[in-house]
Amino acid sequence: MSGERTVRAGAAVVDVTPPAGATMSGYAARLGPATGVHDPITVRAVCLEDTALVAVDVVGLHEDFCATVARRCPLPDEGVRIHATHTHSGPASVPGRLGGGVDAVWLAKLEDACVEAIAAAVRRRVPVQVLAGYAAEVDVARNRRRIDGPVDHSLPVVRLVADDGASVAVVMSYACHPVVLGADNTLLSADYPGVVRRLVEARHPGCVALFLTGCAGDANTGHAASASVTQQASMSRTFAAAEQAGETLAAAVLDARLVAHAGPVRAARTTLDLDIADDPGVDGVDEWRRLAADPGTDPGLTALMRYWLDWSERIAGRGERRWPAPVGVLDWAGVRIVTLPGEPFAQLGLDIRAAVGQRPAAVTMVAGYTDGCPGYLPTSPEYAFGGYEVEEAHRYYGLRGPFAPGSAERLVEAATALARS
Secondary structure, three states: EOOOEEEEEEEEEEEEEOOOOOOOOOOOOOOOOOOOEOOOOEEEEEOOOEEEEEEEEEOOOHHHHHHHHHOOOOOOOHEEEEOOOOOOOOOOOOOOOOOOOHHHHEEEEEHHHHHHHHHHHHHHOOEEEEEEOOOOOOOOOOOOOOOOOOOOOOEEEHHHHOOOOOOEEEEEOOOOOOOOOOOOOOOOOOOOOHHHHHHHHOOOOOOEEEEEOOOOOOOOOOOOHHHOOOOOOOOOOOHHHHHHHHHHHHHHHHHHOOOOOOEEEEEEEEEEEOOOOOOOOHHHHHHHHHHHHHOOOOOOOOOHHHHHHHHHHHOOOOOOOOEEEEEHHHEEEOOOEOOOEEEEHHHHHHHHHHHOOOOOOOOOEEEEOOOOOOOOOOOOHHHHOOOHHOOHHHHHOOOOEEEEOHHHHHHHHHHHHHOOO
C-alpha cells in the first residue's frame, strides 16, 4: 500500500451512547435495561494510509455488520478491521447472540457511525512517524478458569506522531475481559478500557486513544465466569476497581519506551471454515427447567436457565455446523497487528507472538473480538477442563454447540502464515 518511510495517519471518535432504557448485553443475569450513563460509548477509528482499525464499545459485533462497514467506508475493505472492545456494560449489539434485545434503529446508527469515523480519520490524515514498543508487563489479568492457566501480560503500544510532535493516535492492546463491572451494574460504560483511554488522551491532548482487547477468552481481573451469574454486588467489581485497573495499564502505556518503525503499510486477510460440535450437555434440560421454576433459585441463575431453555427449543440440534472465521494482519511499518474473531483464549496470543518471532524492536499486537464474535475459541487442551467457556457459552451465543477442538490451533496457523508472508 505504501512503501515510503513517512506514512499518513488520521483518527476520529464518534459518540454512540444510547439513552437510558437501552437493553444492555454481556450478562444473562442482568435483568433490567440501562438506567443511565457512567462514561460514553464510542466508536474510534485510526487510519494508517489506506488501512483502518475501528474499536466499538460493545460486547460483540456480527460478522455481517463488520463486513458491511468495511464495504461502505472509503477505504479498500481488505485493510479495514472492526473490533468490539467486549465491554459487558454496553448496549446490546449482536442480533441473535448474547441475549438479543438489539435496538435495530440504534444498530443502524452504529453502522453509520463506524463509516463516519473511518471517513473522518481518512480526511484528517497527516504525515506521521510510527513509534512502537512493549510497555512493562502489568499484573492486572488473571486466568479465570484455573490458577496455573496461561495469562498474556504483554502490553504492546503504537504511537503515531505528527511532524509537529503531537500524537495523532495511541493504539494499545491487553488481554483481559472488560468485566470489572458485574451484572449488578446498569450504567453504560466502556469498563476499564475507557479509563485507559481517558488517561492516555489526557497526557496527549488532541490524540485518539484506541484500545484493542487481546486474546482474553479465559482472562479477567480475578473471578470465575460463574461469579457473573448473579446480581449480587461485589466489592471487587466496582467503578473504583475499574478505575484502578485502568490506571495501572495507562501508567505502563505512558511510560513505555517506543522506537521508530519504518516500512510499508500492508494488509492481508483469510477466512477459515471452523467446525461446530454438538452440545455436550443438552440432556440437562429437565434440570434447567426445575431451576427456572424454583422460586428459591437466584434470580440471575433463573434468567440464565431461561436462556438455556429457549436455546434448547430454538437451536439445539439445528443450525450451522461451520462458521467462516476471518483472520487478518495489518503491517504498520513493521508493527504487526493480528486480528482474530470471537473470544480466543490467552494461549493463542502467546503462540502467535512466539511463532511469528520477534525481530529486534519489532512489535506484534494480537487482538480478539474482531470482524465477528460468535463464541469462545479455547485451545485443545482446555476442553478436558470443561467449564462455561467450553460447555455452555455457545447457548448464549446462539450456536448449536461449541467450536470443535483444534479450531484455535487452526487460527494460530493461519495468522502466523499471514504475518510471515
